[in-house]
Amino acid sequence: MEPAHAPTTGQVHGFARFLGIAQICSYGTIYYAFPLIIVAMQRELGWSKSDVYGALTIGLLLAAALAYPVGLAIDRGHGRRVMVWGSLTAAVLFIAWSFVQSLFIFYLIAAAMGSLQAAILYESAFALLARRVGPQNSRAGITTITLWAGFASTVFIPLEQFLIDGWGWRTSLWVLALVNVACAAGYWHWIKPELDAVNATQTTSKAENIARDKNIVHEALHSSVFWLLLIALTTYSMVFSVFTFHMYPMLLDKQLPTNEVVWAISIIGPAQVLGRMIISRFATRVSMRTLGSIMLSIFPFVFATFLLDSLSFQLVAALFGIYGLANGVFTIVRSQVVPEMLSAHAYGALNGLITVPTIIARAIGPVVAAWLWAIDQSYDIVLVTQVGAAVLLTLLFWAANLVSRRKPLAH
Numbered sequence: 001m002e003p004a005h006a007p008t009t010g011q012v013h014g015f016a017r018f019l020g021i022a023q024i025c026s027y028g029t030i031y032y033a034f035p036l037i038i039v040a041m042q043r044e045l046g047w048s049k050s051d052v053y054g055a056l057t058i059g060l061l062l063a064a065a066l067a068y069p070v071g072l073a074i075d076r077g078h079g080r081r082v083m084v085w086g087s088l089t090a091a092v093l094f095i096a097w098s099f100v101q102s103l104f105i106f107y108l109i110a111a112a113m114g115s116l117q118a119a120i121l122y123e124s125a126f127a128l129l130a131r132r133v134g135p136q137n138s139r140a141g142i143t144t145i146t147l148w149a150g151f152a153s154t155v156f157i158p159l160e161q162f163l164i165d166g167w168g169w170r171t172s173l174w175v176l177a178l179v180n181v182a183c184a185a186g187y188w189h190w191i192k193p194e195l196d197a198v199n200a201t202q203t204t205s206k207a208e209n210i211a212r213d214k215n216i217v218h219e220a221l222h223s224s225v226f227w228l229l230l231i232a233l234t235t236y237s238m239v240f241s242v243f244t245f246h247m248y249p250m251l252l253d254k255q256l257p258t259n260e261v262v263w264a265i266s267i268i269g270p271a272q273v274l275g276r277m278i279i280s281r282f283a284t285r286v287s288m289r290t291l292g293s294i295m296l297s298i299f300p301f302v303f304a305t306f307l308l309d310s311l312s313f314q315l316v317a318a319l320f321g322i323y324g325l326a327n328g329v330f331t332i333v334r335s336q337v338v339p340e341m342l343s344a345h346a347y348g349a350l351n352g353l354i355t356v357p358t359i360i361a362r363a364i365g366p367v368v369a370a371w372l373w374a375i376d377q378s379y380d381i382v383l384v385t386q387v388g389a390a391v392l393l394t395l396l397f398w399a400a401n402l403v404s405r406r407k408p409l410a411h
Helices: 009-032 034-045 049-075 079-097 103-115 122-133 139-149 152-167 169-190 206-221 224-253 258-266 268-282 288-296 299-305 313-341 347-376 380-404
Strands: none
Touching (some): 009 079, 009 122, 009 139, 009 152, 009 169, 034 152, 049 079, 049 122, 049 347, 079 103, 079 122, 122 347, 139 268, 152 258, 152 268, 206 347, 224 258, 224 299, 258 268, 268 313, 299 313, 299 380, 313 380, 347 380
């Protein structure tokens, strides 16, 4: 059905702002609150680190299986259903989690919760925005989403610690459930497929668009750029996941006080926002591949510094600031490399294909890090591995950058 009119600039900006606020809530509840809840659960229930991170791994493997079909569903106009039902399901799971006593039941809930990451986190939000304005016109809107979403750790890590300290981890899960109910209501109101640019400007039939997208995906699977990019982003996902889920216990192992750890980690959010603001103001004409190559080159030095025996709060805060800035910029890069380096079409499908191994890496990373930690009860071996992976990631992305410059986009 043809829409009555295309969305106005104000509507697009409003939609991007809403998606950014919703991502604060989704990342804050599903991602950043997890390590704090896990530490509290371990203290109460006596479970081991590998036990609880194993549950996370299963959930993320399920998310990997859903990534491609979710991308296709959004490409075909079903984004509202994906986001609304994903958020409502998260709310139900948080409530069920609050009653957990058995490790087996926790595995079932955590597996289901992890699978939702394919539906309601960045990849889906970016695909929705790309449908609304077109992939090649989505840079400003995606920057807006990430500017808002960068506050997820800043808002939810202190909030979750406050809830745990005051009312316990079980009660805190009810608060997280209510947040996701609010997200579902927002998605129902804001996601309007009839306003999507793909509808407003459509000159070909739906069947022709599907056939074109299938051909683009086929071409990508035979492209060296696609595989270099896929391996690089998979490595990035593992590095990011390990650091996200282990930075809290890692700093506690370094004998930093809990309150200093929480506030140091909270710096990541504003640093991510600062990086995105700098890019949106001063680097609008710089290509995503160039920005990505520069930002990733910072990671090995950050992780290597954490290997120092003595870490002051000031040094940790500075490292988190640098890491947050680089990671904040790379989030925008990650959302735009497909239209810049592969194709302006089939955004959801191509991102879905790339997301499958990245989610698997995100799933495997934390539990492998837990096993490495168990070798000598120290995070040093984990950090050494992080440094090596960060170097590999940088080299792979630089290679994708250089090769893509010599290859035309798929049409």
